[in-house]
Amino acid sequence: MVGRAAWPLLTAVLLVVGVLLSLGTGRVWLDPAVLAGSLFEPKPNLPWLILSELRMPRTVLAVLAGATLGLAGAALQGLLRNPLAEPGLLGVSPGAALGAVIAIYFGLSGSFALATPMLGIAGALAAASLTLMAGRGGTLTMILAGVAVSGLMAAGLSLALNFAPNPYAAYEMTIWLLGSLADRDWSQVLLAAPFILAGWVCLALTARDLDALTLGEAQAQSLGIDLSRTRFLALAGTALSVGAATAVTGTIGFIGLLAPHLVRPFVGHQPSRVLLPSALFGAILLLFADVATRIIPTAQEVKLGVLTSLVGTPFFFWLVARLRRMSP
Amino acid sequence: MSRIEAEAVTVERAGRAIVDGVNLQIESGQLVALIGPNGAGKSTLLSLLAGLLRPDGGSAKLDGAALTSIDRRKLAQVRAYLPQNPRAEWPVSVERLVALGLLPQLPAFGGLPAHMHARVAMALEAADLTNHRDQPATTLSGGELGRAMLARALVGDPEVLLVDEPLAGLDPRHALDGIIRLRALADEGKLVIASLHDLTLAARYATHVAVMSGGKLAAFGPTSLTLTAALLRQVFEVDACVTGAGTPTATVDFVPQAAL
Amino acid sequence: MCWGRLWFGAVAACLTVLACMTAAASSRTDGRLPDGKPQRIMSTNMCSDILLLMLVPKDRIASITYLAHDQVEVLMPGADAGVAINHGSAEEVVAQHPDLILASPWSASAMRRLAGKVRAPLIEIEAANSFDDIRRITRQVGRAVGEPGRAEVLIAEMDAKLALLDRDRPTRPIEVAAWSSGDTVPGAGTLTDEIIRRAGAVNLARRMPDASYSTFGVEELLAARPDAIMRGEDRYDGPALRDAVSEHPAIRKAYAGRRISYPASLYACGLPQSADAALQLRAALAKVPQGGVRW
Numbered sequence: 001m002v003g004r005a006a007w008p009l010l011t012a013v014l015l016v017v018g019v020l021l022s023l024g025t026g027r028v029w030l031d032p033a034v035l036a037g038s039l040f041e042p043k044p045n046l047p048w049l050i051l052s053e054l055r056m057p058r059t060v061l062a063v064l065a066g067a068t069l070g071l072a073g074a075a076l077q078g079l080l081r082n083p084l085a086e087p088g089l090l091g092v093s094p095g096a097a098l099g100a101v102i103a104i105y106f107g108l109s110g111s112f113a114l115a116t117p118m119l120g121i122a123g124a125l126a127a128a129s130l131t132l133m134a135g136r137g138g139t140l141t142m143i144l145a146g147v148a149v150s151g152l153m154a155a156g157l158s159l160a161l162n163f164a165p166n167p168y169a170a171y172e173m174t175i176w177l178l179g180s181l182a183d184r185d186w187s188q189v190l191l192a193a194p195f196i197l198a199g200w201v202c203l204a205l206t207a208r209d210l211d212a213l214t215l216g217e218a219q220a221q222s223l224g225i226d227l228s229r230t231r232f233l234a235l236a237g238t239a240l241s242v243g244a245a246t247a248v249t250g251t252i253g254f255i256g257l258l259a260p261h262l263v264r265p266f267v268g269h270q271p272s273r274v275l276l277p278s279a280l281f282g283a284i285l286l287l288f289a290d291v292a293t294r295i296i297p298t299a300q301e302v303k304l305g306v307l308t309s310l311v312g313t314p315f316f317f318w319l320v321a322r323l324r325r326m327s328p
Numbered sequence: 329m330s331r332i333e334a335e336a337v338t339v340e341r342a343g344r345a346i347v348d349g350v351n352l353q354i355e356s357g358q359l360v361a362l363i364g365p366n367g368a369g370k371s372t373l374l375s376l377l378a379g380l381l382r383p384d385g386g387s388a389k390l391d392g393a394a395l396t397s398i399d400r401r402k403l404a405q406v407r408a409y410l411p412q413n414p415r416a417e418w419p420v421s422v423e424r425l426v427a428l429g430l431l432p433q434l435p436a437f438g439g440l441p442a443h444m445h446a447r448v449a450m451a452l453e454a455a456d457l458t459n460h461r462d463q464p465a466t467t468l469s470g471g472e473l474g475r476a477m478l479a480r481a482l483v484g485d486p487e488v489l490l491v492d493e494p495l496a497g498l499d500p501r502h503a504l505d506g507i508i509r510l511r512a513l514a515d516e517g518k519l520v521i522a523s524l525h526d527l528t529l530a531a532r533y534a535t536h537v538a539v540m541s542g543g544k545l546a547a548f549g550p551t552s553l554t555l556t557a558a559l560l561r562q563v564f565e566v567d568a569c570v571t572g573a574g575t576p577t578a579t580v581d582f583v584p585q586a587a588l
Numbered sequence: 589m590c591w592g593r594l595w596f597g598a599v600a601a602c603l604t605v606l607a608c609m610t611a612a613a614s615s616r617t618d619g620r621l622p623d624g625k626p627q628r629i630m631s632t633n634m635c636s637d638i639l640l641l642m643l644v645p646k647d648r649i650a651s652i653t654y655l656a657h658d659q660v661e662v663l664m665p666g667a668d669a670g671v672a673i674n675h676g677s678a679e680e681v682v683a684q685h686p687d688l689i690l691a692s693p694w695s696a697s698a699m700r701r702l703a704g705k706v707r708a709p710l711i712e713i714e715a716a717n718s719f720d721d722i723r724r725i726t727r728q729v730g731r732a733v734g735e736p737g738r739a740e741v742l743i744a745e746m747d748a749k750l751a752l753l754d755r756d757r758p759t760r761p762i763e764v765a766a767w768s769s770g771d772t773v774p775g776a777g778t779l780t781d782e783i784i785r786r787a788g789a790v791n792l793a794r795r796m797p798d799a800s801y802s803t804f805g806v807e808e809l810l811a812a813r814p815d816a817i818m819r820g821e822d823r824y825d826g827p828a829l830r831d832a833v834s835e836h837p838a839i840r841k842a843y844a845g846r847r848i849s850y851p852a853s854l855y856a857c858g859l860p861q862s863a864d865a866a867l868q869l870r871a872a873l874a875k876v877p878q879g880g881v882r883w
């Protein structure tokens with residue numbers, strides 16, 4: 001186990017390495033020296049074009065989306081005191097995807113650029129409120145409610161596919177849902193960023209309340225915590241950040257589940273202390289996963305959401321096995 | 329000097345009064361044992377008096393102000409509450425768990441100020457948990473966790489303490505320990521209300537008893553005058569033998585009514 | 589591999605024999621006028637819809653596919669007015685009672701069973717990957733619908749245009765990428781490739797190791813540095829994500845004035861008008877600025 005003191009250093013190093021790798025790798029191999037040199041060459045030049053218009057927005061998006069998922073996962077786990085809570089499992093990501101699909105494929109985003117993030121947020125909000133409302137009363141009910149809401153959102157997505165304007169659009173929707181950061185541009189990043197940041201602020205404001213919830217709802221309330229405010233902030237923060245991020249990236253699962261669990265051995269279990277490290281680790285995980293999609297030598301680029309699910313599912317199994325051991 | 333008053337407080341759930349027109353006045357220096365059969369409304373009354381529940385009728389007041397109108401944070405600074413079987417949801421260290429009791433006192437931003445660390449250390453010391461300081465709270469035994477939770481409640485030095493069944497599930501030594509601690513707090517001038525099932529401990533250590541039955545307050549008064557066999561027979565439907573209520577050697581014994 | 593092929597061949601042969609038998613059987617049935625021309629033709633293949641509309645008068649068409657309308661609006665506006673549509677379903681085949689069914693190879697086996705039931709001959713129309721294929725298919729459909737002469741006229745028109753294209757080939761070959769989906773780029777052996785070649789350009793995707801369809805990200809496209817980027821347009825293209833990708837600012841910046849839009853339907857379906865598409869492309873190529881892309 002890495003010493004707790006070395007932990008911030010490790011995070012920083014991983015983050016920097018992740019960012020550099022993300023800027024340095026692509027389907028097209030460009031010498032890092034050439035990439036760095038392109039800064040000083042007369043513009044536009046090809047390496048600069050690729051760096052500034054393709055890899056930078058992609059990297060920024062990986063950090064934003066990864067941090068969002070890590071932060072939302074940690075906040076939801078704290079709020080529900082449930083180690084399985086995660087935007088994907090609670091139906092928030094599918095809800096956001098549904099909103100975004102409706103915006104993209106039924107022409108709303110064409111006439112109004114903000115439609116995609118806003119519908120993504122609306123979808124996430126609807127899904128999250130539905131899950132929280134239906135799942136009051138414990139870990140199991142919450143997970144079941146998440147499954148139900150995810151199912152509902154999946155049905156909505158199927159309906160959207162069903163009503164796809166043409167077969168090509170249906171195919172493209174399916175591919176988009178797999179989640180990817182490839183070929184995103186600055187305008188998409190800038191469109192989503194304000195919502196993502198606003199969501200982060202909401203989630204960060206819950207930190208102390210989440211700590212109090214370590215003692216259970218009754219004690220938290222007795223400590224002066226307004227639980228309805230806490231739930232609202234967590235809900236709004238998750239919907240804003242996950243909704244906006246998903247609207248740009250498609251659904252990316254398991255980062256929100258993995259990140260908090262990865263950092264707890266280092267920073268302890270106090271919910272407020274998990275938030276920031278979990279966000280950073282979410283960003284790191286997504287950066288590395290996205291780099292992996294680019295360097296795995298396949299004819300078709302492996303979609304990011306597919307990769308995170310492939311890596312995340314065994315972890316989920318491990319978590320389930322551990323929970324089973326813990327609770328007879 | 330604090331004072332809690334209940335004026336005809338009523339709580340209804342699904343058309344049934346769970347707490348039905350209860351009038352009560354409790355002051356600092358009292359350890360009130362809230363007793364009564366299962367489902368008598370003890371926990372609900374405690375939540376009401378803690379200001380966590382809004383009464384459907386009547387009002388509960390702290391020092392003359394309706395509890396529900398007091399700012400949550402201000403209230404949290406003077407009143408501590410422990411629910412039944414409190415448990416730690418995350419394996420945080422005992423020290424962190426106890427420090428959570430200082431949340432209402434914390435500045436808006438930043439961590440625990442230096443002078444508060446000393447208060448946590450004192451609370452741990454008082455609860456005899458200094459050795460367990462770094463242990464995850466989820467690995468504590470029932471008695472230890474109970475002490476840790478009480479330390480959590482007391483670390484902010486509240487004037488008023490409401491505890492729901494603090495002795496449930498404790499072995500005799502820890503139960504005795506717990507009630508003695510509560511009594512000591514009352515003797516220090518705090519207002520303590522604890523719902524109890526162990527009537528012997530209530531008879532020995534409580535300064536006052538409040539007896540709930542079917543949502544109504546059946547009796548309230550100093551232990552020696554109130555905790556009588558007649559009352560127990562009426563409320564618990566058992567024949568009881570009460571000796572020396574209000575003294576450290578009091579006992580309460582039951583026999584089923586049918587046996588006589 | 590060999591055995592696989594043999595098997596495949598055997599199965600195909602069996603199917604063909606079966607098909608011929610069915611066709612022969614059904615050709616003996618009534619439902620045809622004395623001159624032998626089918627009167628209720630049903631097209632269940634999007635690519636044969638247009639061909640059918642060009643070859644026979646509307647009153648001899650039972651139905652065309654629901655996908656045809658947008659393409660018709662581009663190529664021959666109004667030509668499908670009053671023509672019934674089908675979704676390729678069994679019920680429609682039974683209800684419309686066609687005397688000839690035009691089907692794609694993918695739906696052929698299912699369609700063939702149905703065709704047997706309603707005793708209508710079925711013509712399987714393969715996808716065209718070259719102008720030779722277009723000639724063959726046009727003749728095939730022409731013969732089937734009883735209008736071989738009309739088919740020859742269409743082919744002659746097409747060949748005249750192709751001859752025109754071949755006569756004055758540009759001296760400066762431009763390299764282009766047909767990057768419409770933001771995903772796959774048609775390479776050697778596709779109709780798109782042939783249209784690009786006839787228009788006098790070089791298909792960038794021929795450079796790629798993957799023969800028919802390669803996948804391309806924006807990054808790879810930029811690095812491959814074609815002289816121009818072609819983008820498919822369809823009337824039925826609803827709003828789609830690929831717009832966002834082919835409108836990627838990196839491409840907008842680097843390829844200002846070097847982006848060519850093309851009618852995707854004429855590249856996907858081999859039709860006599862695909863020669864017009866090549867002519868259009870020739871004209872568009874002429875407008876591409878001299879010299880390579882400057883970064």
